[in-house]
Amino acid sequence: MAPSASFRSLRADGEASAVKEPSAYTPRSTNGTSGNANGHANGVRNGVDAIDARLASASLNGKTNGAPHQEDEFLKLPSPQQDILLLHGPRQKYSLERSKDIPELQGDNEILVQVLAIGLNPVDWKGADYGFGQPSYPWVNGRDFAGIVVKASKSSSRVEQGDVVFGPSTDYRDIRKAAYREYVVTTDYNVARVPQDVSVKNGAAIGVAFTGALVALGVSLGVDFNVTKGGSPAGPDILRQVRHLPSRDVPEDIRSEVFDGILISERPQQDEWLAIWGANTTTGRFALQLAKLAGLRVACIADLAKGGQRLSELGADFMVDKHDPQRAVEILRAITGHKLRLGIDCTGKETAENLQQVLQSDTATTKSHLVGLTGLPKEAAPNVVHHKIPIKLFHESPAFGEAEMQWLEELLVLNKLKLPEVEIAEGGLAGINSALDRLRSGTLSGKRIVVPVGNESRITSPPSTPQTNGNDGLLHSGEDLSYHEAINSDPDRIKFAYWVPNVSGGLVISKIPQRTHWDLKSNIRYAKTAERVGFEYALSQIRFMAGYGAENQHEPVSLSQALLSKTEKLKLIAALLPGPWNPAVAAKQIASIDHYCDGRVAVNVVSGWFKLEFTSIGQWWLDHAERYHRSREFIECLKGIWTEEKFTYRGDFYQFHDYTLKPKPLSWPGRPHPGIFQGGNSNDAQENAGHVSDYYFMNGNTLEGFQTQIASVREKAKAAGREGQVKFALNGFVICRETGEEAHRVLAEIQGKADAEAVEGFRQQVQNAGGSASNKSGMWANSKFEDLVQYNDGFKTKLIGTKEQIAERIMLLKSLGVDILLTAFLHYEEEIELFGKEVMPLVRELEKQGRGKNEMFEVERTGDVYRKK
Secondary structure, three states, X not given: OOOHHXXXXXXXXXXXXXXXXXXXXXXXXXXXXXXXXXXXXXXXXXXXXXXXXXXXXXXXXXXXXXXXXXXXXXXXXXXXXXXXXXXXXXOOOOEEEOOOOOOOXXXXXXXXXXXXXXXXXHHHHHHHHHOOOOOOOOEOOOOEXXXXXXXXXXXXXXXXXXXXXXXXXXXXXXXHHOOOEOEEEEEXXXXXXXXXXXXXXXXXXXXXXXXXXXXXXXXXXXXXXXXXXXXXXXXXXXXXXXXXXXXXXXXXXXXHHHHHOOOHHHOOOOOOEEEXXXXXXXXXXXXXXXXXXXXXXXXXXXXXXXXXXXXXXXXXXXXXXXXXXXXHHHHHHHHOOOOOOEEEXXXXXXXXXXHHHHHOOOOOOXXXXXXXXXXXXXXXXXXXXXXXXXXXXXXXXXXXXXXXXXXXXXXXXXXXXXXXXXXXOXXXXXXXXHHHHHHHHOOOOOEEEEEEOOOOHHHHOOXXXXXXXXXXXXXXXXXXXXXXXXXXXXXXXOEEEEEEOOEOOOOOOEOOOOOOOOOHHHHXXXXXXXXXXXXXXXXXXXXXXXXXXXXXXXXXXXXXXXXXXXXXXXXXXXXXXXOOEOHHHHHHHHHHHHHHOOOOEEEEEXXXXXXXXXXXXXXXXXXXXXXXXXXXXXXXXXXXXXXXOOEEXXXXXXXXXXXXXXXXXXXXXXXXXXXXXXXXXXXXXXXXXXXXXXXXXXOOOOHHHHHHHHHHHHHHHHHOOOOOOOEEEEEEEEEEOOOHHHHHHHHHHHHHOEOHHHHHHHHHHHHHHHHOOOOOOOOOOOOOHHHHOOOOOHHHHOOEEOHHHHHHHHHHHHHHOEEEEEEEEOOHHHHHHHHHHHHHHHHHHHHHOXXXXXXXXXXXXXXXXXXXX
């Protein structure tokens, strides 16, 4: 086996030994390795060349030259994410889809590779067009890749984290192993390391073609590579190796080919002829070279005008032009003395039939053998045995795969193989459809198309946090949660939450530009950032219809589950709307999610204020008191289903009869079930909070308004026998700037650029709803136009100013009884992190000084900001 120093590696310790936790390495070129469909040809080519140039300078003999890895932008690893190319049905184009999960490793030999380049194969378009090789839809295809090992296997291996590798995906039934994605799973025995003088782009063009040629020769035809010519390293005797495998370890559909395909007595002899029809294919060229290494004479049938010179350079003993197939048959018979026994067809059924004519014999004492890579004649001619290559041996048999890849590495290090010519395609993953069209046309002969993979945005906007290894062993950015743990160590702290922007339009009803996005990938980024800088909760809001500029809405329960799967400590509060949700369905959903995330899910029961949102989907529109009555029953049912062995309930809206839920959600002292939040300003809302809710959500208000609400809910809880059991959460919109004047200029701009039509529509809906409360004090009943630009009266919470001013005001809110502060921002892209780094530490420092406990003291210091004017 070639020494480790012969291969490219980006191991962080600068040594050629195993490295389990390198700090940072991944190619992301600024010169065009972009997944953007609008990439330019020259930029893409430069990007691929940059891969090779930077790898050459970054890893010589496993050591670093020049600047350390972390100072090279090419080697920085962004937060792992997954862009993926999906096929949704036969004869369709592949579609680029984003934010798919990074596949999980399952076996001890599995590794995770971040893909740098993809080699395209004819099967990638043939499978898509004719519906084979896709067990179901949607599906991921792609056979050849080259990239960097970002997660090593658990077993001892020649392949380590940081190694630059290439390999084929022969296990087409395992979608994790398909190459059309940014992160691919494979096994350590199914990849080869890239030697120092082999380019990454050339590596991406080797795998399937080499493997197919080797299996065809070594297993189907029985060629022995243990004795080689020309000073080449000895290879494996593959046939003998696989026939020593227990039959149970060989898939049933290839057992006959493996154990009974060719007799030992019929194995090729030195200087025997082999014919390759379609020798200009990449597989054909590899088969030619391997056969020559084993001492065979090779006749090639191909388009000689296009590839004859190359075949001659690769060692062809004889060449026949393919354009007159019958003439080619006659010539082959004459050249081989009518004794040709071995043939490989790389083209299709018709050419395989032609080759069979040369092989057939009525008088031969030994059988002839025909391997069809893409098809075979309908019937075998006399004394001709048909073979389909048992390619799956490569991934099913670790010993076989390892032997093949070790020998391939040695051949490459010693320059014993001439590699395919490569043509670089434009457009990254999004450009693969166009590149496959070129393969369909048949105009590309003797070359492999290679597609660089990357995302330009990750270069121009690198993460600002250091690289770390996450709990899953992957290299991550921003998942070191030590800051989160340190800043939330005081049990008497006020906690921070943020509104999840799962609806479009941002968190203000304004035409001011907002760097806030509603898509899943952005929300994952916000969640991971928020968790890292100390946020403990996030609230996914609910909308069934567009309103006040929010044209698009993601459903909150499913989005919450998605965010929970990408975080470790953040708790997600998923909004539920009685009416559309039945409590049995909601209880089941949340109980399951609770298990998935180790108890980090909660619910916010929304009574509803938007009449059209109910009537448009066939739900009854109830008056204000009835909506809250239904919500109360809904919460009582959730609690009962979650905590009682057999739940029976007879209410006005819901009835249950000995209903049993299993599994129930997780529970522990102080947390018998997922937390239940509920909001509203009206007396009905406060009654619900006092009797059944765990947290009462409040909108922005005056000092007197906060004091009255909190006192009222506490009184109602005490009357219900729940004194001290209701906590309080408050909505607030944060504008933190260097000066108070600057913060208020931003506020004025937000309100000045308000979407007047949308705000007015919102005002009419919510104030009608709020005014229908019995005491005329429902949500937004007293809100002005400028307040409604932030749709939960967030401006009234006065978190607008310098970081010091905001921290002081938070101390007042805490002293009033606020347990959780629910924040929203104009620019989520940067302001979540800013709040965690700038405001939270000041809050914690004030808490250490004893602030936030004495209401009278805090009101005296800060109360004027909030007093009713």
